[in-house]
Amino acid sequence: MKLNRIQIKIFEKLSKEKGIEADDYIKQFSMEFIHMQRDGLQDLSEEEGDNWIHRAYLLSL
Numbered sequence: 001m002k003l004n005r006i007q008i009k010i011f012e013k014l015s016k017e018k019g020i021e022a023d024d025y026i027k028q029f030s031m032e033f034i035h036m037q038r039d040g041l042q043d044l045s046e047e048e049g050d051n052w053i054h055r056a057y058l059l060s061l
Contacts, residue, residue: 001045001046001047002042002044002045002046003041003044003045003046003049004046004049007044007046007049007050007053008022008041010049010053011025011026011041011049011052011053014056022040022041023039023040023041026038026039026040026041026043026044027039027040030044030052033051033052033055033056034048034051034052034055036048
């Protein structure tokens with residue numbers, strides 16, 4: 001299943017914090033967060049998005 005709209009909003013916020021577009025953010029950081037190369041939001045599954053968001057949250061603490 002693809003990302004839901006809440007996940008998309010979170011990824012847009014995360015990418016904005018880095019000063020880059022969401023798809024560029026996914027391409028640049030996917031290996032770090034989910035250990036798989038993805039090229040954009042449309043390539044992420046809902047589960048991958050959840051894992052990424054969870055890890056990003058833990059790193060922000």
